Amino acid sequence: MKEFERKQLLERANKEGATIGASIPDEIEVQGDPVDLQKFVFEIKRRDTIPSGERERVDEAKKNLRRERVERLSKIEDNEVSYEEGEQLVESIIGIDRALNALDQLRPVDLEQEAQVQEAADQKRWMKFLNKALGRDGKNKGIRR
Incomplete structure (x- = not known):
């Protein structure tokens, strides 16, 4: 991948309003395990607050999503992927960001x-x-x- 393409992908991945209009991926692989991300986020968000029993589960999910985001971004930064793979990574990063935004908006009980x-x-x-x-x-x- 060319340097200007890599920079363009990184800029898209880190753009402030990138999540506007973006959807949460149905399923995503996080730390090697498949996760029904959209189902999980909607299940938790439906409640409007994080019940005390679910707080640990949500915090763990957010931590894993942030870690996965960093790993995917570093693949682009380190120029380990082709431009096409980089575009797919950016789309998944934006989906992860969208899920994190939804989970961060929840207030604990x-x-x-x-x-x-x-x-x-x-x-x-x-x-x-x-x-x-x-x-x-x-x-x-x-x-x-």
Whole structure:
């Protein structure tokens, strides 16, 4: 592969908006093992948050995807592939980036924060109930019976 072609491929692989409109590959080989990447990402993303039991699995998948991205990019950087193979690698790198973006957007479930929010809501409902029961629901301000 010619130097300008290699640079062009590297620029495409590292372009900021490269993932816009890109799709997550159905299946990809990561560290020598086939992974149903699209199915995995959609399964996790469907939940909108990462359940505590899945957090380790998602973190491991993200780590492996980042490692695979670096390995594929280095093949282009080290000029180990033809231009055609480089184009395929770039497309797979963009797909990996798209999957990583989707997984990075998920927020972990913070159980402690969720418990605090729930407790605050419970206290608010309780105070509203008490005020209504005691005749202090705001309608009779200043009037005593």
